[in-house]
Amino acid sequence: xxxxxxVFIADRPLPDWDTDDDEEIDRRAEQIEAISRPVTVExxxxxxxxxxxxxxxxxxxSCT
Numbered sequence: 038x039x040x041x042x043x044v045f046i047a048d049r050p051l052p053d054w055d056t057d058d059d060e061e062i063d064r065r066a067e068q069i070e071a072i073s074r075p076v077t078v079e080x081x082x083x084x085x086x087x088x089x090x091x092x093x094x095x096x097x098x099s100c101t
Contacts (some may be wrong), residue, residue, distance in 0.1 A: 038077070038079055038080055039072070039080065040043060041071045041072045041073075042072055042076070042080045042083060042084065044068060044071075045068045045069055046073075046083055046084065046087045048065070048068065051088070055057055078099070
C-alpha cells in the first residue's frame with residue numbers, strides 16, 4: 038500500500054459534515070488528492086473501510 042493511502046487512513050476520523058474547521062477540511066482534501074489513480078483493490082478496500090468506520094462512529098455505532 039502506498040504511503041499516501043496509509044497517511045490518509047491513519048489520520049482518521051474525517052471531520053463531521055457540518056464542521057466549521059476549514060483548515061482540517063483542506064488538509065484532508067490535500068491528503069486524498071495526493072493519492073494518484075488508479076488505486077489498487079487493497080487500497081480501495083482500506084479507503085472504503087476507513088470511510089465506513091468514520092460514518093459509523095459519527096452515528097455512535099460499532100462497525101462490527
